Amino acid sequence: MSKVTLKICFYFLIFSTLNIFPQANPRPRLVVILSVDQLSADLVGRYQPQWSWGFKTLFKEGVVFSQAYQSHASTETAPGHATILSGRYPSHTGIVSNTWFGPGFKRIDSTEDDNASVLLAPAGRKGASNSWFSGTSLGDWLIRQDPHSRVVAIAGKDRSSIFMAGSSTSHVYWFEPFIGFTTSIAYRLDLPPWLLRANEQWLKSLEKQSIVWSASKTNPSATNPQSYLLDGDYFGERIIKTGLPKTIKTINDPVDSSFFKRFRATPFYDELILQFAQKVIEEEKLGQGSRLDVLAIGLSATDYIGHNFGTGGPEMQDHLLKLDQALGSFIGYLKSIDSNVVIVLTADHGAPDFAERLNAQGLKAERDSYTSWLKELNALAQIQLALSPTDTSGIFKVTGNPPSELYLNQVALGIDTDPSLRAKLMPKLLAMVKTAPHVAEAFSREEIEQAAVPPKSDPRTLSMSQRFHMSYDPRRSGDIFIVFKPYTTWGMGGSQHGSPMNYDRHVPLVFWGPWKHQIITEGVEIVDLAPTLASELGIKPLQVLDGKILNLQPKIKITR
The missing domain is CATH 3.30.1360.150 (Gyrase A; domain 2)
Structure with a gap:
């Protein structure tokens, strides 16, 4: 036996005795995809130094792709969400916009389906499903591979949850005024009893409740009100009033359609979505078995706040501060369910601020x-x-x-x-x-x-x-x-998206889990998310994808 062989045997014996070896990371039982509607890379860059919990955890510990883009021009909610877990461009998913024209200039909504009525919805509400979507998504690939795995999607908008869910799950939920979270008969014929109870409890709690959006202690400038007279020839005067606090509901106000319109454009909306997401995990026991489960969450308040108050004012700043805290609590809960949980953060599109405030800052808008x-x-x-x-x-x-x-x-x-x-x-x-x-x-x-x-x-x-x-x-x-x-x-309105400009296309992409923290500055696409996640989880896609597999460096775990 040579001296080299003797040395190898010696070190192997020593390391075996001390049990010092790189260990493979255990496979997660739960993967959570967070899509924050209208969260641009610009907002991340502007407000990240102020975040102290949830967002901070993801950006300081995850693999951060700082130059991630929705490659397509139609930077809207439906096409953006349809790319996230399909790994394909709108040209291949068929979801080219939120709406398009059919024969005879019939306006078609991307989720409308006359054969899929929304449960508990009033007359006149169009049915909803992913019938216009072509192809498959991560959830479909997973369930084909392991029918015992669970895939759930929940969001503030139907198009967010529907286009992230795929076609193989019955757990696709979104918010509807006067109902709470619901679905359509495309997915199931009735709501789970736990969801009916949770909706009822939440709606009842609103009856004698006042809701005021007050500024965070770390955002004192939000209390300075400003008004912007919108340019253009419109019927009547149109002003955007910014500043906090904002009264969303007094104790005596009715829970009517105008209330829900105000409520969606507040941080409380995303907090509600996360609250119900946690309820889904608890009731459906996601991540608590031996199989891999996937939960896709569409946080929609950022988009409503942007459209109402713009992206460059105190409302957006304060909302993201509050969302940071809500995410921190939610991530803590996820880790209690599965210490190996994987979280991916991204967005369907970005948006610039509204023209009048941009002009005040010296930009030509x-x-x-x-x-x-x-x-x-x-x-x-x-x-x-x-x-x-x-x-x-x-x-x-x-x-x-x-x-x-x-x-x-x-x-x-x-x-x-x-x-x-x-x-x-x-x-x-x-x-x-x-x-x-x-x-x-x-x-x-x-x-x-x-x-x-x-x-x-x-x-x-x-x-x-x-x-x-x-x-x-x-x-x-x-x-x-x-x-x-x-x-x-x-x-x-306030902010607006839908253009092919980079400010609408440049969005965050963060993988948080068993990977070494990195900030990667190469240009990547959101269609890369699904193939990367599938590769890391050992899931085989069911079709050719537009996205590529990104290189995530695993953490080296040393046990003694």
């Missing part, structure tokens, strides 16, 4: 009414195309705000009977759009179809047409795609 803008554009088209003045149907149509995708009225243009007219008219139509107010760039659908994205492209440097390409589905997308000038706000 604009606000307009998209209905007025569209009316003027259609009037111009009627003149330039010499259409009959009696034809008021309009050449260009949009599903909503912002008007980034224009659908052509093919009947009015004669394209329905002579498709060759499309190629002849498109240069003239594009020229009209490019001269419209606030427009920076415009592309035809033919240009978008040709804007292929090479593999392994950096999401930070994609061209605008490539970003639209990742949002493009020929069955549902528009005919002309518009990039508006930076910081253009539409309508009468």
